[in-house]
Amino acid sequence: MAATVSAPIDVLACCAPVSADPLDEQQAESLARAFAALADPIRLRLLSFITSADDQVCACDLVEPSGRSQPTVSHHMKILVDAGLVDREKRGLWVWYRAAPQRIAALRAVLG
Amino acid sequence: MAATVSAPIDVLACCAPVSADPLDEQQAESLARAFAALADPIRLRLLSFITSADDQVCACDLVEPSGRSQPTVSHHMKILVDAGLVDREKRGLWVWYRAAPQRIAALRAVLG
């Protein structure tokens, strides 16, 4: 398969600002999913932690600062990855996360 | 009272981008509330409808294009107003909504 989540990519890629024409239902649907990934304080902190790091961040370094259990962190990271805001790379036993600046920029563009 | 919702205003006003330092819990909490206002397709379409209008938009003109009942639209508009994304002004029987560009820009700034 080319992409696990295809719908949000299209809308976010076209970067149509909210201030332009009204959104149709499909655009609104996929954009809402993207913003929903940011609508949780734990996920915002996880994203912030990854974005403020110089390079990649190991999943094992996310559990303790988030104050949540390992399954819960894994759950939230899956949501961030599915939203395209974070890229996931597995190396051996460890999983490394890296911010997806283009996708974040696309979301930002929608707001202006 | 000075403001019904005080917490989100502070964080959004300071415009700290996610890419800078990690968010503390309070910042993440109020930012998540702001993004949650954008995490619903109906609200995104309502906001888009208002933002793309030249001036104000009457509440009576939001029900039909949104495809939701009047109480539901009122509910969503309250969420947008509480998030500070839309300003509300009552004139006589009608309520007029206007986009809050500064607040939207502040949210955008948080993303980068």
Added chain:
DNA sequence: GCGATACATCGACAATCATCAATATATCGC
């Protein structure tokens, strides 16, 4: 005051979500 109109609130319900303990899966070193 009275009826009509525009919007908000209430109450209820179904759906979604965040969370954790328990368990499963994958990979390493030996």
Added chain:
DNA sequence: GCGATATATTGATGATTGTCGATGTATCGC
């Protein structure tokens, strides 16, 4: 293969959310 480790998935539960019908509140014209 075997034990150990890192992460993902499952199952369950309490909390939150979107929705609507019914009702409440505020404002207008008369």
